[in-house]
Amino acid sequence: MSEIAKYDAIVIGGGHNGLVNAAYLAKSGLKTVVLERRHLVGGAAITEELLPGFQFTTFSYAISLLRPDIVHDLELVKHGMMVLPMPTTFAPMENGDYLQFGADDYFNYHQIARHSRKDAEAYADYSHMMGQVCQLLKPLLSDIPPNILSDEPEEVARKARLAAHLGGADGKVLTMLTRLLTGSAAEILDDYFESDIIKGFLSSSGIIGTKVGPRSQGSGLVLLFHSLGEIDGTFGEWGFHKRGNGGFTQTVARAAQAFGAEIRLNTAVSQLITRNGQAVGVALENGDELYANTIVSALDPRRTFLQLADPRELPSDLVTNIEKFKFQGTSAKVNFALNGLPTYPALPNRTDMYRGFINIGPSMDYLERAFDDAKYGTFSKRPYLDCCIQSMIDPDMTPPGKHIMSCFVQYAPYKLKDSDWETERENLGDTVQKTFASFFPNFNDLILHREVVTPLDIERKVGLSEGNIFAGEFLTPQMYFFRPAAGWNQYRTPIKGYYQCGSGTHPGGCVMGAPGQLAARQILGDLQKK
Amino acid sequence: MIKRSPFHPRLVESNETMFWDNWVGYASPTQYQYSTVFEYFSARNAVALFDSSPLFKYRIKGADATRFLSGVLVRDVAKCPVGRAQYTIWCNDAGFVLEDGVLLHVAEDEYWLTAAEPNLKHFSDLVGRQQVEISDISEEYGILAVQGPHSLAVLRQLTKGVAGLRYFGLTETKIAKKPVVVSRTGFTGDLGYEIWVKRDDALAVWDALREVGQGYNLTLMGSRALSMARIEAGLLLIGVDFASARFAWVDAQRETPQELGLGWMLKGLAGDKRPFIGRTAIEHAISHNTARWQTVGLMLDPAVYEEIHNRQGIIAPKADMLYQDTLYVYSDDYNVNANSEYVGYVTSLLFSPLLKRHIAIAKIASGVAAAGARVFVEMEVLHRSQYFPAQITRLPFYNPARKTAVVE
Numbered sequence A: 001m002s003e004i005a006k007y008d009a010i011v012i013g014g015g016h017n018g019l020v021n022a023a024y025l026a027k028s029g030l031k032t033v034v035l036e037r038r039h040l041v042g043g044a045a046i047t048e049e050l051l052p053g054f055q056f057t058t059f060s061y062a063i064s065l066l067r068p069d070i071v072h073d074l075e076l077v078k079h080g081m082m083v084l085p086m087p088t089t090f091a092p093m094e095n096g097d098y099l100q101f102g103a104d105d106y107f108n109y110h111q112i113a114r115h116s117r118k119d120a121e122a123y124a125d126y127s128h129m130m131g132q133v134c135q136l137l138k139p140l141l142s143d144i145p146p147n148i149l150s151d152e153p154e155e156v157a158r159k160a161r162l163a164a165h166l167g168g169a170d171g172k173v174l175t176m177l178t179r180l181l182t183g184s185a186a187e188i189l190d191d192y193f194e195s196d197i198i199k200g201f202l203s204s205s206g207i208i209g210t211k212v213g214p215r216s217q218g219s220g221l222v223l224l225f226h227s228l229g230e231i232d233g234t235f236g237e238w239g240f241h242k243r244g245n246g247g248f249t250q251t252v253a254r255a256a257q258a259f260g261a262e263i264r265l266n267t268a269v270s271q272l273i274t275r276n277g278q279a280v281g282v283a284l285e286n287g288d289e290l291y292a293n294t295i296v297s298a299l300d301p302r303r304t305f306l307q308l309a310d311p312r313e314l315p316s317d318l319v320t321n322i323e324k325f326k327f328q329g330t331s332a333k334v335n336f337a338l339n340g341l342p343t344y345p346a347l348p349n350r351t352d353m354y355r356g357f358i359n360i361g362p363s364m365d366y367l368e369r370a371f372d373d374a375k376y377g378t379f380s381k382r383p384y385l386d387c388c389i390q391s392m393i394d395p396d397m398t399p400p401g402k403h404i405m406s407c408f409v410q411y412a413p414y415k416l417k418d419s420d421w422e423t424e425r426e427n428l429g430d431t432v433q434k435t436f437a438s439f440f441p442n443f444n445d446l447i448l449h450r451e452v453v454t455p456l457d458i459e460r461k462v463g464l465s466e467g468n469i470f471a472g473e474f475l476t477p478q479m480y481f482f483r484p485a486a487g488w489n490q491y492r493t494p495i496k497g498y499y500q501c502g503s504g505t506h507p508g509g510c511v512m513g514a515p516g517q518l519a520a521r522q523i524l525g526d527l528q529k530k
Numbered sequence B: 001m002i003k004r005s006p007f008h009p010r011l012v013e014s015n016e017t018m019f020w021d022n023w024v025g026y027a028s029p030t031q032y033q034y035s036t037v038f039e040y041f042s043a044r045n046a047v048a049l050f051d052s053s054p055l056f057k058y059r060i061k062g063a064d065a066t067r068f069l070s071g072v073l074v075r076d077v078a079k080c081p082v083g084r085a086q087y088t089i090w091c092n093d094a095g096f097v098l099e100d101g102v103l104l105h106v107a108e109d110e111y112w113l114t115a116a117e118p119n120l121k122h123f124s125d126l127v128g129r130q131q132v133e134i135s136d137i138s139e140e141y142g143i144l145a146v147q148g149p150h151s152l153a154v155l156r157q158l159t160k161g162v163a164g165l166r167y168f169g170l171t172e173t174k175i176a177k178k179p180v181v182v183s184r185t186g187f188t189g190d191l192g193y194e195i196w197v198k199r200d201d202a203l204a205v206w207d208a209l210r211e212v213g214q215g216y217n218l219t220l221m222g223s224r225a226l227s228m229a230r231i232e233a234g235l236l237l238i239g240v241d242f243a244s245a246r247f248a249w250v251d252a253q254r255e256t257p258q259e260l261g262l263g264w265m266l267k268g269l270a271g272d273k274r275p276f277i278g279r280t281a282i283e284h285a286i287s288h289n290t291a292r293w294q295t296v297g298l299m300l301d302p303a304v305y306e307e308i309h310n311r312q313g314i315i316a317p318k319a320d321m322l323y324q325d326t327l328y329v330y331s332d333d334y335n336v337n338a339n340s341e342y343v344g345y346v347t348s349l350l351f352s353p354l355l356k357r358h359i360a361i362a363k364i365a366s367g368v369a370a371a372g373a374r375v376f377v378e379m380e381v382l383h384r385s386q387y388f389p390a391q392i393t394r395l396p397f398y399n400p401a402r403k404t405a406v407v408e
């Protein structure tokens, strides 16, 4: 090679996966640079002070799936990682009643029993079964998946290991796993529970980020994915990072820098540079070029294969696969700055139940109707909302006495039928506000500021195609062996030295770090073989 | 009936779980809410309020107060001028530790001292002809600990007196119009303050703190959450990490300052000629290097911890894991190596929700206890001993700069 490579590795995109990847590469001694298009790192996981003193988690807002070993490998605590637990969950109902969860199994039993004694008992069975399924799948989140198209001895061994792992599992657990991977959340929850509120609450995890309703095939997988996370060994628990998920990505950035990685902000990559089928560098939008023998794309598969790389350099079946890869974002955010706390009429003197998620999804019918709208190309008239008043957990999010509320919204399809998102932005904001106020009547009086984030905004600001929050839908044919395409699910690409490490690779989206971590493992392994 | 702290009416109203400790005869909340980890994090992320009133409290007053204390306490009180506080210990003649406490120098001839156990007779018997009066003021005052990164912001709304207070400094001021003494001390290892308030003024001060604290997520903290914080801070607890030499039967139950990792209290010993109880024995122990143990931190290897449990088909327990009990420490994994030897014992073990790993305070045999060395902690998994590799480390495990930083 004639040029002197300035870097050993270039990572395109400073989302959390790009940062994790760069940190691992730098830790193992590679001279690594992260190129981030925006003025801040974090991608979908950022915190922005949009109003003086108010920290907005513009996009991503809670944390659970982050792989525990990454915390230690990258010494994240030293750099400021602090995941605050959320001790409550609150689910208002349309009749004015509510379902409440706290940090005690018997408290939860009695709360569910207010709605159904049978469900209260079934909840323990359900949680235990989900725990067993999660325990079975957990090792798969920290391992490079097999390439099903390959007969190489290494891959044959990988497939055998996978078969042995699953083959050793309990029959009931495997049955549940299969149902989750192939079926709907509704089928499973109908088997366990009878009350609408518990089914509505639990099935909400089956729709997040995905264009499915609770009764659609595929919502089982989304439900499973959102249960796989953990806080200190408890599956399905979520926490809130100090200063939001942006606080987390700043921590990862500091760790990456401490290992020697360089981070360049305001540096957009326009193209991969190749020579003889080998990646050698990147061209920046400002015309500069940077060189390295390892180039890692932390962007989604569409951008990795069809925008940064030249599709003509790729096998056509891969190009076809990626062209067909489904994004179809259906999620939005509406974030509020509040002058005080909302009041729930049935609990007029309490606010302690707001120290975690407030789930507006009181029944599966409610969620399914919200989905119906999306099927026909409009946003939900009465949307599903996953809300979180993060200042109840972290006082550094707002000035004293003020609050910030993040609302994750579904369904808001990327492609609207008879309108566009520029026209509909504030209409969506009004709908969300009206929906929340229908449960919390004093809500409208509390609002100091409102920020609406449409799927189009997600695409434009973060770069996630069609605003899909996971960099590609969570559908069984787009997971594991097939994420993002069969044969190319191991972080490599057909272009030598060009790798992928974004949420469009295994295990997928969420603030998880696993794609970045596993890609680094693959890259470092390949470099060693040379 | 169990005794009640001056804050008791508020403790009762606020304790949603009805879990209580018997702390030296006082009803003291173990936790107020179901989530102890939420209570714990308030001291790391927001501000926590803890009622320390059950501590024994003594006033040592008189022209000879300083001279008296310099003869009975191990740390040199000359280094604690008026307006300062000192964490200190007292020993017996054999140089074994009796107790620890915090000394507040409130006026030229007056000190206040906290203790975990009754000590009125112990100190009074030592006065002799010195001009010192020792009184038990345990029931006269309540003590409230206000701890955490926002503790100063909360207190600043209530009094100007705390601004600029240095680590282990103290000041007399007013909160809610009531006279109080505030020291920058605490048991969490974080930025924090302790407020001494007269019994009758206690509720007014509590209410003022709670009201102002709302905007900062001020959270009530019970003993369990406090224990979590103090283990991370490497702070020893009497009855857990050491026993008072006073009631020990044999020396195996007693520890010297060196053995407790408190040798730093004796740094200036050569230069200061004052006689104090235990001095001769302590000097002998130092010069002959007789320490049997070193008090150290252990950090369990998180990957192996996980793997040992997963191999048995169960989820590795982490959340809510807090032992304040003995666990044995070995030189190797006894299940693999029968020559593995006993090298010491853990006294406190915690899964730190902040550090995301198991940490422990342990006594390790002097020859073995080098920082970085590997030992194995014995714990039960499925009714059988397993040996968890751990690295010896210096205490504390967590030591944020704000704890001692100069803050205005």
Ligand SMILES: Cc1cc2nc3c(=O)[nH]c(=O)nc-3n(C[C@H](O)[C@H](O)[C@H](O)COP(=O)(O)OP(=O)(O)OC[C@H]3O[C@@H](n4cnc5c(N)ncnc54)[C@H](O)[C@@H]3O)c2cc1C
Pocket (backbone or CB within 6 Å): A012, A013, A014, A015, A016, A017, A018, A035, A036, A037, A038, A041, A042, A043, A044, A045, A058, A059, A060, A061, A062, A063, A064, A065, A267, A268, A269, A270, A298, A299, A331, A332, A333, A408, A458, A461, A462, A463, A464, A468, A469, A470, A471, A501, A502, A503, A504, A508, A509, A510, A511, A512
């Ligand atoms: C609204 C929303 C809410 C969510 N809520 C949660 C949640 O609560 N919890 C959770 O776990 N997950 C949540 N997610 C999902 C999660 O945040 C994402 O899956 C994850 O953050 C993606 O990380 P990433 O590093 O793979 O990619 P990204 O975060 O998308 O990072 C890609 C980076 O590349 C940069 N970039 C793009 N193009 C270029 C270029 N040409 N040159 C240089 N840089 C470029 C982008 O600016 C961006 O910084 C949410 C996502 C969204 C959008």
